[in-house]
Amino acid sequence: MRAVVYDRYGPPEVLRVEDVERPVPKEDEVLVKVHATTVNRLDVHTREANRRSGLAVSFLSRLVSGLRRPRQRILGTEFAGEVDGVGATVREFAIGDQVFGNSGLRFGAHAEFMCVRESARIAPKPAHISFEEAAAVSDGALNALWCLRGADLQKGQKMLIYGASGAIGTAGLQLAKYFGADVTAVCSTKNLELVGSLGADRVIDYTHEDFTKNGETYDFIFDAVGKHSFKRSRDSLRRGGCYLATDGFRNLILAMWTSRIGDKRVVFQIPPRYTKQDLLFIKKLIEAGRYRAVIDRRYSLEDVVEAARYVETEQKTGSVVLTVSRA
Numbered sequence: 001m002r003a004v005v006y007d008r009y010g011p012p013e014v015l016r017v018e019d020v021e022r023p024v025p026k027e028d029e030v031l032v033k034v035h036a037t038t039v040n041r042l043d044v045h046t047r048e049a050n051r052r053s054g055l056a057v058s059f060l061s062r063l064v065s066g067l068r069r070p071r072q073r074i075l076g077t078e079f080a081g082e083v084d085g086v087g088a089t090v091r092e093f094a095i096g097d098q099v100f101g102n103s104g105l106r107f108g109a110h111a112e113f114m115c116v117r118e119s120a121r122i123a124p125k126p127a128h129i130s131f132e133e134a135a136a137v138s139d140g141a142l143n144a145l146w147c148l149r150g151a152d153l154q155k156g157q158k159m160l161i162y163g164a165s166g167a168i169g170t171a172g173l174q175l176a177k178y179f180g181a182d183v184t185a186v187c188s189t190k191n192l193e194l195v196g197s198l199g200a201d202r203v204i205d206y207t208h209e210d211f212t213k214n215g216e217t218y219d220f221i222f223d224a225v226g227k228h229s230f231k232r233s234r235d236s237l238r239r240g241g242c243y244l245a246t247d248g249f250r251n252l253i254l255a256m257w258t259s260r261i262g263d264k265r266v267v268f269q270i271p272p273r274y275t276k277q278d279l280l281f282i283k284k285l286i287e288a289g290r291y292r293a294v295i296d297r298r299y300s301l302e303d304v305v306e307a308a309r310y311v312e313t314e315q316k317t318g319s320v321v322l323t324v325s326r327a
């Protein structure tokens with residue numbers, strides 16, 4: 001089968017398409033013929049061994065994915081496709097079922113076929129959306145859901161989402177609205193319309209207005225793109241308010257510190273632990289018309305290097321899809 005492989009950590013150019021052996025499902029696994037996948041920030045961070053985050057984080061990253069070279073040669077976490085085979089004990093899925101999901105740190109989705117445990121994050125694809133849309137929903141949604149769960153968001157509470165146009169941001173915005181929050185979304189000029197269309201109550205263009213200077217305060221500031229900071233946004237938090245972080249080693253320290261001291265907290269829960277139930281929850285929202293995929297660009301599997309370069313610009317809106325094989 002065709003797959004995108006890499007044998008050393010580095011820039012997008014370490015990726016190449018190669019013929020590799022098709023995986024064989026173990027008894028509790030489903031073999032998925034992948035129609036669409038994505039290139040996301042987890043793929044980028046892993047491929048680079050998190051070198052941009054400093055030596056300590058890079059070392060931790062290598063501990064997880066392989067000290068000298070990557071243990072798992074095929075990246076890709078999000079997938080949508082058709083069941084092509086099942087192990088002996090699999091009951092939930094049958095050959096021909098249309099499925100979607102997220103393999104997390106097991107990766108493997110940048111390939112024509114992948115194996116996923118039946119009990120892992122794999123679910124029937126919502127019938128009315130395409131494989132590309134189904135591949136594009138899980139990364140942002142699962143990450144955002146994990147962050148919002150840490151916030152214990154209540155109906156009517158005020159949340160500001162910084163970086164509301166990225167994968168986690170577009171997901172966080174839709175989920176926060178679903179949970180009944182009053183949402184102010186922050187993004188750049190080119191994304192105002194998109195973010196408004198996702199249900200934001202207010203949209204701030206950060207190229208014209210600094211939200212920390214307009215006197216408004218919030219119960220939560222969700223830094224969905226890791227470009228703001230607790231220090232800069234603290235005065236915009238109400239007493240008891242939380243800054244929700246998605247990135248940054250310093251936020252780990254601040255989370256520990258502010259859990260004991262002060263009346264405003266940093267919440268940063270890593271590693272994220274999302275479950276099959278979370279995926280089924282997202283599926284239900286999609287089917288109810290309460291959640292949709294945001295796709296920026298589409299590439300073919302062969303153009304993975306170009307796709308990865310684009311993701312690295314940190315300018316994608318929502319997701320970047322790789323089409324693997326036609327349904």
Ligand SMILES: NC(=O)c1ccc[n+]([C@@H]2O[C@H](COP(=O)([O-])OP(=O)(O)OC[C@H]3O[C@@H](n4cnc5c(N)ncnc54)[C@H](OP(=O)(O)O)[C@@H]3O)[C@@H](O)[C@H]2O)c1
Nearest residue numbers: 041042165166167168187188191225226227246247315316
């Ligand atoms: N997705 C994952 O699997 C994953 C895993 C681990 C960690 N993370 C972390 O979570 C964060 C978000 O990931 P993501 O995948 O959602 O990001 P993303 O989709 O790559 O975010 C891109 C968006 O960020 C906005 N942006 C770029 N620079 C900005 C700035 N200086 N200020 C405000 N907005 C800016 C851009 O929109 P505008 O032009 O509108 O600003 C762009 O639409 C990242 O820090 C990432 O490292 C993600």
